[in-house]
Structures are given as C-alpha cells and as structure tokens.
Amino acid sequence: MDSNQSKGSDIARMIWIVGSPLIFAVGVFGNIVTMIILSRKRNKPSSTTVFLSAKAFADLFVILFMLPRWWLVYLVGFDVRHIHNIVCKLQFFGNYFNGSYGSFLLAAVTIERALCTAKPYMVKNICTANIAVIISIALALTSCVIHGHMLIGMKLYEVTYNETAGTISFPLDSNERSTNTSAFIFDQYFDTANSTTEEWTDDLFAKIESNEEFTSINKIKVCWYDDPEYGQYFSEIHQTLSVTTFMFIPLIIFLVCGIVIIKGLRKSSKLQKSMRNKYTQISSKQSAFDDRASQITFTLLLVNGLFVVMALPALIFLIGRSAWVDEETGMTETQEIVWALVNMLIYLKHAINFILYFLSGNRFRRQVLELFGYKKNSSVERSKGAHANQLISVSSNYDLSLQK
Template sequence: MDSGQQNGSNISRMIWTIGTPIVFFVGIVGNIITIIVLTKNRQKRSSTTVYLTVLAVTDLLVMTISLPRWWMIYTFGVDIRHLSNGMCKLHWFMTYFDSALSVSILVAVTIERIISTVKPYQMKKLCTVASAATISSIIIVVMLLLHSHVLYGFSLFHTEISITNNNNNSSNGTNATDMTANLTENTSFTETNQRNCNISGVNEISNCSRQAALNSTVLNEDKEFRTQLVKICWLQNSGYVKFYNSSFQIVTILLLNIIPECVFLIGGIIIVRKLMTARRRVASNQLEPNGNQHNYQADSNSRQITLTLLLVNIVFVICTMPVLIFLVKRSDWVDEKKGMTETQEIIWAIFNLMFYTNHAVNFILYFLSGKKFRKQVIAVFRCRNQSSENFVTRTRVTSVL
C-alpha cells in the first residue's frame, strides 16, 4: 500500500473515530430534549407533536443502534454484528427498520402540513391526535412487516479472503475487521467466492475456529499473499442475494429516497406558494375585518411550524442524497473482489456521517427556527411549570414549535 493509500486509510479512520462521537452526542442529547419538550404538556399536544415525538424516538434508536457500529470497528476492531448470528440478523433489521420508519414519519408530517396549508379550516377535523397516533402505529407495523425478511436473509458465517501486504510495509493500519466490514457493506458476495462455514450452531463454531487456525501464507518476491478466514455478516444464500439485489433494493430506494424527496419537493412548492399568497393578503389588508387577532395568531403559528418542517426536509435531502448516489453506483465504482479503495473509504465515511447527521440535527433545526420551541427548552432547563409561562398561547393550532 503506497503512501497516498496509507494517508487515505488514516483519514477515513479519523473521520469515524472523531466524527462519530460528535454526531452521537448531538443526536442523543438533542432527541432526548425534543422528546421531553414535546411530551411535557399533554393538554397542548397536537397531531404534529405526535409525529415529531415518534420521529425523535426513531432518530434516538438510529443513534444508539446503527451509528456506534463503525466507531467500534475503527476504535476497538469489534463489529457488533459478529458477536452472534442473532445479533447479525437483528442489527441489519434494526438498521433498515429505523431508517425507513424515520423517513416515513417525516413524510406523514409533511403531508399533514400540506393539508393544513391547503385546507386550514378542515385541519382540526382531519389532523387530530388520534389520527396521528393511528397513522404512526400503522407505519410502524408496515415497516416491521416490510423488513421482516432481513431476519431470515442475513446470517453470520466464515469466509476466506486473500490479503496482499508488502513486506517493506506490513503495518498498514488495516485489520481483518476493517476489511470485512468494508466488503460486506459495499460489495455483493457470490457463493463461488465464499467458503461458507455457518456458525449458527455450537459444533460449527468449533470447526470454524480450528479451520481459522490453518490460514495459509505464500511469499512471492516483495509481496506476501495470505489467506485468512474471517467472520462475515451477509446474505446467506444465492436465492436471497437475487431478491436483495433486485426487488428489495428497488423498494428501499423508493421508500427511503425517491418517494420522500418527491413528497418534499411537491409539498414544498405547494406550501411556499400558499404562504406567499397569505402574506400578500396580509400586506394588502385583504383579511376579514373581524378576522381577529385570534385567527391571525393561529395562522402565524401554523406558518411557523410549516417553515420549520420545510427546513427539516431540505436538510434531509442534503444529508441523504450523497449516500444514495454512492450506493446506487457502487457496482460501477467498487471492485467486488477487493472492496473499496482508500479514497472510496474516505467518501463512504463522509457520506455515512452526513446520513447519520440527518437523524441528529432535528433538535437544532427546531431550536433555531421555532420561537416557542426555544422558550419551551429554556423552561425545561429552568425547571419551571409550563402552565405558568406567558408564551403558551391558546390557538387552534397547538404546538411547541
């Protein structure tokens, strides 16, 4: 491995080891505070706060389940998916489920905002706390069923990989755990490239352990060719490989990216146009003479919530689009046998942290764009009774944003 590749390896490792704790801390603290603020006053709960509470809980799961894996790999050389066959299946399932649930809830609350903008006077009947709870429950059940096949399709097994090291630079900072994580995340294995030694049973584990001790090493001039038996948490058979690489990938791309981004784009256009029209009406005094401060205050509050969610949607697109493009084109960019190059590892690390950042920064977006939310956060830290605060207004659109 040349010096440029060595630097690349160090850079990608630094991105994971330094960037992950920062995103993790921001995501954990932010989502916990969001949940506290949104659930503190049950009397002022709205359909929007129900959706955003579910979103915050889901983002919290992403922070605690999916994000730490890569930090553990690059810091301790431990892959949580390799702890057991059950953990392999469960972690893959939760990774897909959490991400799909998060974006689905965001789509639901965006649609609600579209309804509130287009049909503001019907919103109280159409968008209730009960309907939001029901829709959220339905989304959770659908996402569980849609991704349940992952519990069957993934399995922990041993496979033989070839490692080539220069004798002059054998310490290149890359270990087998890094390589296998690289391969399983970014290449598609075929059964002809695997020496499968499934470890779902106790006897098979001992057999694999004995086989792993017999790794072969062949020297050739200045290079050392070594085969090593390592753990892989990946697709367990050729039938599931075909399903995973075709139907499931299409569904995933549609569910996580194409459909949400279309909803955000179309909804954003509709909402912005309606808000601009409403602003022109206010500026030209075309509101009803009796249409008093109460109605104006409610409309203003609704616009504030809508603008906040538009900001959340924009950040979602910015943070998730790069990793989508990388994954869609990975078969063209990534060598199936060798895995990612060092440059690709750097890009992969950056794009992944951008993806996880999307699940960590909603609190910051709420805080910066929502005046009432800021006051609620301050009240939480000051341990004051929310009911005594002057900023809790009695409007038809009840929310803390």
Template sequence: MYFYIVIHFIFEDLKLNIMNTSTMSKEDFAEYEAAVMLWKIIPPFLIVFGTTGNAITIYALLQKRLRNSPTPLFLATLALSDILALTTGLLRQWIKYTFDVDIREDFTVSGCKFHWFIVYVVTQFSSWMLICVTVERVISTFLPHKRHVFCQMKFAYISVCAVLCFLMTLNAHYLFGYGDVSRHVGNGTKEQRCVPTTEQYDHFIIYSWTWIDWCVFYLIPLLVLLTGNSLIVYKVFKSHRRCHGTVTSNTNPSTAVQKSISSLTLLLMLVSVLFIICVTPIVVYPIGDPYWREGTSEHKLAKLFLIETIANLLMYLNHSVNFLVYFLSGSKFRSEVNRIVCVHATGHASTVSGSFMSTKNYDL
C-alpha cells in the first residue's frame, strides 16, 4: 500500500512538471538565463582587453622599425579588424542583453543593413589576413632570394585592398536583402524588424549563405593555414637537419634567419590552433541550427540559445587574444612593445637588444 502511494505521488509530480514545462517559453528555462548572464558578464572584459591589446599591437607594428616587411602590415590590419569585430558585434550583444536595446533592430533600416554587412566583412577579413601572412611566410621561407620581388610593400597594400573589395562585394547582399517586413499573423499583422524581406532571400540566408560563409570565413583560411604552416615547419626542420652538427662560437646569419623563421612559425601555429578552437563552433552551429529547431520544444530552444551564445563568445575571444599570441611568441614584437612602454614611461627611448633594421630578421 505504501509503495503504491509513493508511485502515485511520483507520477502525479511528473505529470505536473510536464504540464508546467509545456506552458513555459524558452526564456523561463535556466539555460536561457545562463546564456543571458554570459552575455552580460563576459563581453566587457573581452572588449576592454581586446581593444586595448589590439590598439597597442597596431601602434607597435606600424613603427618604422617594423615597417620593412609585409607581415607587420597584415598583422596590423588583422588587429584593426579584430577591434571592429569587438566594437560592432560583441558590443551590440552586450548592450542588447544588459540594457534591452538592440542597436541593429531599434534604429534605422539603413543602420540595420550596414550592421549586418560590417560584422560579416570584418570577421571574414580577419581570417583572410591570416591567409596573407601565411602566404608571405611561405614565399619568404622557400624563395628567400626572390622575396624582394614577390613580397614588396606595394603588393601587400594591393593584397589588403583586393581582399577588402572581394569581401565587401561578397557581403553586399545584406545592404539590399534586409529590412522591415509586415507579416500576416492570424487576423492581424506583425511588424518584423531587420529581417530578410523575401522568402527566397530568407531561404538563401538559412540554407545557402551559411555554407558560403563557412567556406570563406573558415574552410579556405583553415586549409591555407594548415598547408602553409606545415610547409614552413617542414622547410625549417629540413634546414636544421642540414645544419645539424655545425657548431660555431658565433651565431652565423643563416642560423639567425632560421631562428627568426622558427619564432614566426610558432606564432602562426599558435594562431592556427586558436583559430580552430575558437571559430569552429560558430561556423558549425548556423549550418545545423535550422534542422535542430524543427519541431523542437521550448526547453531545447533554450539549450540551443546557450550553445549559440558560447559559440559566439568563443569567436569573439579569438578576436580579443590574437595580439597576445604575437606578444608571447614574437621576441621582436615584445621588444618593440617594451620600447614603446619605456618611451612613454621615461620620456626617452630605451636601448633594446637586437637589430630592428635588418631586412632578414622576420621575428615578430
């Protein structure tokens, strides 16, 4: 009898929970509240840390001492795009969930279109600057005697402009496809802000554009990074084996160059690993999202929102800490930052070891 009563109460409690859950919206679940809390707490730290660090990176890389190679230009533009990604994308999310104001949807239609456009351009641009750095490093490693021909500064400027024009053209559809739409719901109409204006364009965004963005933002850069860095590591390893056993009291020029290339290779490998860890979730999620949402419950929608939040924050983490990779793995970059800090702290230039003017020193 006692067992029967316990089972009865258990089933009644379970039935009540199911009924309560069926009447709840996704905002009522703990997963949704956790995601909102993440949007409120983490972005300020990433924005301040990333913007400050990337600004110092730009200032350091554009000094005359580091302006003799295309690599500092590419890394400086990468840092600039990281700042824009943080201040346009992440800042908007923090304002939205902290102050309940969406700068994309609550203002003009033109502002909505431009915001979609600029966020995609700057995030993709960051990935393609990594491509430019990797290609330049491969050329410098395998064709050192032709480097002055293929890696001139004018070609670097042309590459940056060409990439920017390509990405702006690719994402121009946001300037024409998004807007405010009135849709019939029941006996009335519902105004939707900053959404695809036609069903055809909406289908393109959900089922086609996600794959295009996956290729441009992730797959192509990833393949270039892995291939290029693998070639560089192979070349450096082969050169080290060739020079193995040759010991001199003083470091010769070839050893110095190999050491510099090895340091930059470490930088590129760290950036590649960081890119894979932080960017993979945000490119995978949009592809699966429309299929995961079909016929799902409000509780699962809350879980998906939490997953989406974590994926977005990982992407912005990548934009925030890229400069830290330069600092940790590039002795020349560290020396330049230390010199800048000392100049501002003491009012005069400090002595920094190492030659900055040598065109053969690629260590950043």
C-alpha cells in the first residue's frame, strides 16, 4: 500500500506515531542482543543458533527499514519510497521478502526441533550448523525468486491528483495515454474512481484541459505498478502466493511438528522414567534435563502460537478487504484504526522474540544478565552446569544450545 492511500484518521495516526517508536526500541534492542548471545563462543554453533540468528537478523531488518516508513508518513507526511525509483523498488521488495523469509526460518527451526525430538540419535547427522546455513541461504534465494519480480514491476512516477474531486489520472504527458494504462490500476488502488473505461479517461483529460470541476490539481509521486498485465499478476497470483508462504504453509508446519514434538517428548519422558529406576545416580540430572527439554518445547510453541495470533488479524483484513472496504470512498475511520492495529501486531511479531527467549530460557536469561554485568557465580550454579553437561553426553543428543 502506498502512502497516498492513507486517509489520516486521527486515532490511526496516533497509533502509528506512538506505537512505532516503542516497537522500534524493543525490536532493535532485543534482536541485537539475541544475535550477540547466539554468536558467543560459549554457545557451540548448531542448527538452532543458525536459524534463530538468521531470524533475529531478518526481524531487525524489518524493524530498522520497514517500520520507520509509516512512522514518517503519519508524523511528517514523508514517504521514503518517494526518494528515488531504486528506493521504491528495494523497499517494496524488502517488505515482502522479509515477511516470507522470517516465516520460512521459523518453520525451519520448528522442523529441526521436531526431528530432534522424533529422531534424537540422528541429530548429529541431520541437524548440523553447516546444513542449517545451507538451508537458510536456500530459503533466502527462494524468497528472492518469489518476490524478485517487484524489483522490475514496481516503479516511482508522478500522477495528477485532483483534491476537490478526489480522482487520479495518467501522467501529465498525454502522448503516453495510448500505451500507459496506470489510471486503470489507480481506481482500485486509491479507492477514488469507479470507472476504468477509455471513455472515463478521455473525459477526465478533457476536464483537466478545460479546468472543469477541477479547482486543485497537483502532481503526486506514486510507488506502484503501471503495467496492467503485471498489476493483474501482482494483485491475484502474487498476493495469493504471498499469503500462502507467509501464513498457510508455516501454520501447517507448526501444527504437524507441534504434534510430533509433543508425542516425542511423551515417549522420551517414559523412557527417562525407566532410566531413573535403573540409574538412580543420575535422577537429579535427568530431572534437570526434563526441565530444559520442556523449556525448549514451551518457547517454540509460544513463538509459533504468537506468530499465528499476531499475523492472523492482518491476513483476515486483507482477504476480506474487498468485501467491507468501499471502493469509492476507501476505508472508514474505524477501518483505518483496525488497519493500524493489525499492522502494529505484525511489527510487534518481529520485536518480541527476545522477550520470549528471555522469559522461558534459563541459560539465555543468564547470559543476557551477564552481558549487562550481572553475574551469579556460586558453587551450586557451577555444579548444576557440570551435571547438565554430563547428562547431555550420557542420556540424549538433544540440541540445547539456546537454553541449557
């Protein structure tokens, strides 16, 4: 959606102006700290750390380069997409790329956790850091293939906008009218015009030339498509593909892998109970292992659950937009408020993973506190750490690189 499409509801404007800096601060801080913690030498490189580091980087990119755009639009009326044609293309592409890439990475780490649970003795061969790097690069290339066409199809150009009539016309050069069909797209994009016929456009230019019914005509910049064939592909095929890769495929993976993880942990719990009866000397260590395995499961399910909860409202709004948003008048103030809120949820999704890791992961929380100068060195803590290391080498090959 281009910034020229916004109507300027006061409440929606305040949501963007106040909410954006808060999410920006939390997201930048959290994702940077997450990458620092995961890249520490004490955290042995693993498939989990690779996926989560890539996810933190993708989230940071969204917070740094996507969120500030709308904050500036509503605060000072400036759209970064209007700086240059290259910025228009890259910002448009980056928005879609990071949406699908972040979902792919979360799905990948979910599959990895399911494999670690279902096939714990195959983890060393399947879930390695090198394989995770290859998968992360492959997912990035896949996202580029899906959304790369926007680097060609989207462009920055000027149109004429009549403030009094609320209508959009072709670029001012009337010689381009025979080949340039951008006005056919703007009628649905700006929610201002209702007709898309050649007679409508000829009539519009006639009124412009005679200044009839047009008292305030301005040039405005638009970052959008002007090829109707590409516009049809973007509006129908690409949008469907984006929704599928951003929500539906990850959702199916979350559900299937969640069932696998829960079943695997139940089976592992039964096995560990029998081990306690035979090897009572590691009973306390096994309990510690159970707690840490539960932490991993809880964190992963929490992240996946919040992903669905935060992304679903925006998905529902976009799917049903044609049904409840009037094409002639555009969004009402209430709909603008709803649109602002669902967007805040989308951006918040990229900012709060650090909080989830911190609250549910003992080891992650301990390293964060140490990073900021708080250390709790005691013989008890060192003993617990030593026992946990022994347990990992004896009882299982679970990857606990994030939350030991």
